Each structure stands twice: as structure tokens, then as C-alpha cells.
Amino acid sequence: MMKAFVIAGGEGTRLRPYTYSIPKPMMMLGGKPILEYVVLNLKRFGFNDIVMTVGYKQEQITSYFGDGSRFGVKISYSIEKERLNTAGSIVQFKGKVKEAFAVVMGDHLTNIDLGAMYGQHKKTGALATIALYKSMAHLEYGVAKVEGGNLVGFSEKPLVEHLYNTAIYIFEPEIFDYIKPKEDFAKDVIPRLLKDKKLVSAFTFEDVWFDIGRVSDYERFVELFNVMRLVKDLD
Numbered sequence: 001m002m003k004a005f006v007i008a009g010g011e012g013t014r015l016r017p018y019t020y021s022i023p024k025p026m027m028m029l030g031g032k033p034i035l036e037y038v039v040l041n042l043k044r045f046g047f048n049d050i051v052m053t054v055g056y057k058q059e060q061i062t063s064y065f066g067d068g069s070r071f072g073v074k075i076s077y078s079i080e081k082e083r084l085n086t087a088g089s090i091v092q093f094k095g096k097v098k099e100a101f102a103v104v105m106g107d108h109l110t111n112i113d114l115g116a117m118y119g120q121h122k123k124t125g126a127l128a129t130i131a132l133y134k135s136m137a138h139l140e141y142g143v144a145k146v147e148g149g150n151l152v153g154f155s156e157k158p159l160v161e162h163l164y165n166t167a168i169y170i171f172e173p174e175i176f177d178y179i180k181p182k183e184d185f186a187k188d189v190i191p192r193l194l195k196d197k198k199l200v201s202a203f204t205f206e207d208v209w210f211d212i213g214r215v216s217d218y219e220r221f222v223e224l225f226n227v228m229r230l231v232k233d234l235d
């Protein structure tokens with residue numbers, strides 16, 4: 001059983017008023033809470049030993065998922081009494097994890113192939129592997145290229161590729177040596193690895209990934225689920 005940590009303790013303040021009464025990971029899409037899709041995708045790729053870090057209105061999460069047996073996985077909980085941030089929420093497990101493990105967010109929708117990501121991680125020998133979502137977008141304005149004060153090129157609203165940090169990671173247990181209390185992976189830990197010239201592998205994918213961060217995002221995704229039956233790609 002491979003281990004995964006699911007970060008699900010945030011208050012989701014940007015999604016108020018919805019999150020006044022419910023934690024963000026338990027908001028419903030297609031008849032299921034967002035967090036259930038997260039659990040099912042972990043299970044699909046063999047991450048059956050799940051630790052959920054919970055805090056805000058945690059009883060709604062723990063009562064729904066229980067020990068995980070209803071979903072074919074093993075779930076335990078780490079209850080936060082204060083905000084610990086993404087990396088700080090797992091620092092207490094230092095010395096308790098002996099194999100490579102995943103860290104995912106409990107409020108992101110994705111069908112990322114975690115098996116392929118794990119395989120790449122082990123093949124490269126990296127200390128950390130980060131999942132990057134590939135997306136193409138047109139810039140709103142034309143872009144000029146200038147050399148020596150002269151215009152040498154011009155592109156009207158070019159199509160630009162972006163690689164977004166999805167906050168999906170595979171780590172070796174040594175990662176705990178680089179985590180301090182109340183730190184964030186993206187803001188603190190990954191930059192520290194790069195500064196120390198540790199190997200960080202990039203796993204790029206183009207399938208489904210949504211970060212439901214704002215009310216407009218959530219309401220748009222609810223409409224997508226109803227109109228396009230997007231739930232079939234995640235179930």
C-alpha cells in the first residue's frame with residue numbers, strides 16, 4: 001500500500017458564503033464532494049494508505065470518509081488546531097514514512113496518472129517530483145521584439161504555453177529534512193531544494209486539472225458538470 005497525504009485543512013475563505021457551513025473539500029460536484037474524487041483517483045493508482053490533514057469543520061470530513069473502507073482505502077487523520085500550511089501539516093510524520101509518498105490537495109479535481117508520475121520519480125532518482133499542468137493561452141495583446149531600439153519582430157496575440165504548479169508531489173522520505181514548521185511546499189520547500197541543487201523532477205500532463213479557488217470557479221464547474229457530464233472523466 002503506497003502512502004499519500006491529502007491536504008484538506010484550509011478554510012476556503014475565497015469560496016464564502018459556501019464555506020461558512022462546509023469545508024471546501026466537501027463542496028459538491030456531480031453528486032459527490034470534491035474530496036471523494038481525490039480519494040478515488042489515489043485509489044486508482046495504488047495509493048491506498050491515505051492520511052488526511054484536516055482542520056476547519058473537520059468533523060464533516062471524518063464522518064463522511066470514516067476509516068476509508070467504504071471507498072476501498074485506509075484513511076487516517078491528522079487534525080490541525082492551527083494553520084500549519086501545506087508542508088507544515090505533514091512535518092510531524094518525519095521518521096514515520098519509509099518509502100516514497102504522494103502529497104495532493106483535497107480541493108483539486110484531476111485525473112492525473114499518479115502511477116506514471118510515481119514511475120518517472122523512481123526512474124529519475126529525484127528527491128522530489130512536481131506535477132505541472134500544461135495549458136495554452138492567447139495573450140491579450142500583440143507582443144513586439146526590439147533589438148537596439150528597432151522593431152525586429154511582432155506577433156499579434158501569440159499562443160503561449162504555460163506550465164502550472166498543481167501542488168501534486170511525489171517525495172522521498174528525505175524531504176522531511178527540508179521542511180520547517182508551518183511552511184508551504186511551493187513557497188518554501190521547493191525553492192530550498194533548488195537552492196541546495198537537489199534533483200526535482202517535472203512531470204507534465206494535459207488531462208483534467210481544476211483548482212476551484214473562487215465562487216465564480218465553483219459555479220462555472222457545477223455548470224460544466226451538469227452540461228458536459230465531466231464527472232465521467234473523473235469517476
